[in-house]
Amino acid sequence: MSLAPAGVLVAEAAAAGRAVAAFNVITLEHAEAVVEGAERAGTPVILQLSENAVKFRGGALLPISRAAAACAEAARVPVGLHLDHVKSPDLLRQAADAGFGSVMYDAAHLPYAENLEATRSAADWAHANGLWIEAELGEVGGKNGAAPLDPHAPGARTDPDEARRFVADSGVDALAVAIGSTHAMTSRTASLDHALLARLAKTVDVPLVLHGSSGLPDAELAAAVAGGIRKVNIGTALNVAMTEAIRTHLTGADPRPYLTAARTAMAATAEAMIAVLN
Numbered sequence: 001m002s003l004a005p006a007g008v009l010v011a012e013a014a015a016a017g018r019a020v021a022a023f024n025v026i027t028l029e030h031a032e033a034v035v036e037g038a039e040r041a042g043t044p045v046i047l048q049l050s051e052n053a054v055k056f057r058g059g060a061l062l063p064i065s066r067a068a069a070a071c072a073e074a075a076r077v078p079v080g081l082h083l084d085h086v087k088s089p090d091l092l093r094q095a096a097d098a099g100f101g102s103v104m105y106d107a108a109h110l111p112y113a114e115n116l117e118a119t120r121s122a123a124d125w126a127h128a129n130g131l132w133i134e135a136e137l138g139e140v141g142g143k144n145g146a147a148p149l150d151p152h153a154p155g156a157r158t159d160p161d162e163a164r165r166f167v168a169d170s171g172v173d174a175l176a177v178a179i180g181s182t183h184a185m186t187s188r189t190a191s192l193d194h195a196l197l198a199r200l201a202k203t204v205d206v207p208l209v210l211h212g213s214s215g216l217p218d219a220e221l222a223a224a225v226a227g228g229i230r231k232v233n234i235g236t237a238l239n240v241a242m243t244e245a246i247r248t249h250l251t252g253a254d255p256r257p258y259l260t261a262a263r264t265a266m267a268a269t270a271e272a273m274i275a276v277l278n
């Protein structure tokens with residue numbers, strides 16, 4: 001089955017009224033576990049590497065992207081390879097040669113006009129290089145360890161009319177929207193603004209993407225998909241599963257027992273969350 005463009009997977013999910021799960025990969029075990037979970041669920045999945053994960057690798061993209069691509073190529077389900085939350089133009093320009101089919105360019109922290117300008121230029125480059133591109137409008141809080149945004153603060157929610165204009169003027173293929181989720185939550189207690197999601201789904205004519213999905217309970221995730229979300233980004237939930245398993249199995253000097261437990265726990269988490277989205 002192997003490597004498939006994320007844009008195609010999202011379009012197929014949209015046509016079927018489903019969403020594709022996109023999991024953040026930090027280690028090889030993350031990539032192996034996500035593929036295992038998706039194979040068990042029998043659905044396509046996206047492996048995504050964030051700019052932060054690349055920084056964790058000392059700025060080197062290829063060692064981890066090639067490992068993830070190799071896992072994708074060996075998979076029994078279609079697997080997309082996506083570069084996530086890119087701010088660095090230099091990293092963006094490595095995406096095509098490194099085997100990615102898509103990128104998320106993140107200028108959501110900038111004022112509207114600057115976000116639009118930077119995103120339009122990223123979209124022009126991405127399309128010229130055959131890449132599908134996602135951007136963000138209205139900032140989903142909690143990035144890079146930042147405190148969650150006040151949900152009532154300006155910019156903490158995506159305005160539907162602004163979103164429609166942003167998509168038309170930037171040319172992006174998908175839009176990440178701020179509807180109440182927050183990055184890096186370790187408990188699944190958040191809730192979404194479903195009325196706003198309904199307005200966005202009606203107004204914006206590209207697939208909508210949910211970030212910070214680890215903080216949402218199953219019922220909220222399922223309601224998000226029913227409301228029009230077509231790509232669901234999940235990172236922290238895998239890390240919670242991995243770290244809990246390592247804590248439990250950390251004995252002796254051999255890393256294989258606790259890494260095996262970590263991979264098994266992450267695969268179970270991935271499989272369970274994929275099932276909710278389908």
Ligand code: G3H
Binds near residue numbers: 085185215233237
């Ligand atoms: O782009 C990545 C995601 O938005 C992951 O967020 O770690 O809160 O699940 P999360």
Ligand code: ZN
Binds near residue numbers: 085140211212
């Ligand atoms: Zn995100």
